Amino acid sequence: MKIGYARTSTTEQLAGLEAQSRNLKEWECERIFSEQVSGASPHRPQLEAALDHLRPGDVLVVTKPDRLARSTADLLGYVEKVKAKECGLVILSMSGMTLDTTNPTSKLMLTMLAAVAEFERDLMKERQAEGIAKAQADGKYLGRKPTARNQTEEVKALAASGMSPSKIAEKLGMGRTSVYRCLGKVA
Structure with a gap:
């Protein structure tokens, strides 16, 4: 059985959630678990439910690795959880190819791509922090105004x-x- 998992970080990203669900249905997922919660959140009830629903031989399907995990270590942890249940993990949109962790080559590629994605995210955070610091030094960034x-x-x-x-x-x-x-x- 193919089990789909879709996630967006905020409720404003409804179109993104719908697009993920559509892709998972096209991939013939029989059950789709979806939620709108930050990937950094320690509690993602629908992901936990999807993992609990897996039975030996099932496949967990996600559209992108960042829908499942925020870091390489986190992603590999989920790969191991799925593997421990005697199931596979499929990630659909990896630059036009599908990665299936049931084979060693895809698992290697997934690990490398996840590491690159984590590196890019860290660089983006660093540039953002530098931009905020410069704007604050220039007196242009004062934070959110106290509207209440x-x-x-x-x-x-x-x-x-x-x-x-x-x-x-x-x-x-x-x-x-x-x-x-x-x-x-x-x-």
């Missing part, structure tokens, strides 16, 4: 009119904690 605090006067006026903190939060599109902070009731 900009509405302090409106929060106080609504509270003075008798509106509850929950209703204020709903009306102004902010969290209840932010309302209390504007009212000076939370540090």
Whole structure:
């Protein structure tokens, strides 16, 4: 049985999740587990469910290695988990080729490509941190503006009119904690 797993990092990436599901269906996955959670999250319930669902002889199918893991070590750990269940792992879009970890050549290529992807991600983070540091030094990057605090006067006026903190939060599109902070009731 082919078991598909699709993941995007945020709920705004719905089109990406749909595209992955479509690719997995085209690959004739009989069951697809999907979720919208960061790959860095230690708890990915649908991935855990997909792994639990695997039976000897099954194949776990993902569209790209980064949908499954964030680092080479993490990816190889999943390869070993799948292998321990006597199953295979197939990664569909690796620059136009499909990698199937049931053969040694594909496993070697997967390891090398995962290492390169991790290296590229580390370089990107480094460049991003350098860009932020330069922008801060130039006074151009001050972080996110405190949007809730900009509405302090409106929060106080609504509270003075008798509106509850929950209703204020709903009306102004902010969290209840932010309302209390504007009212000076939370540090």
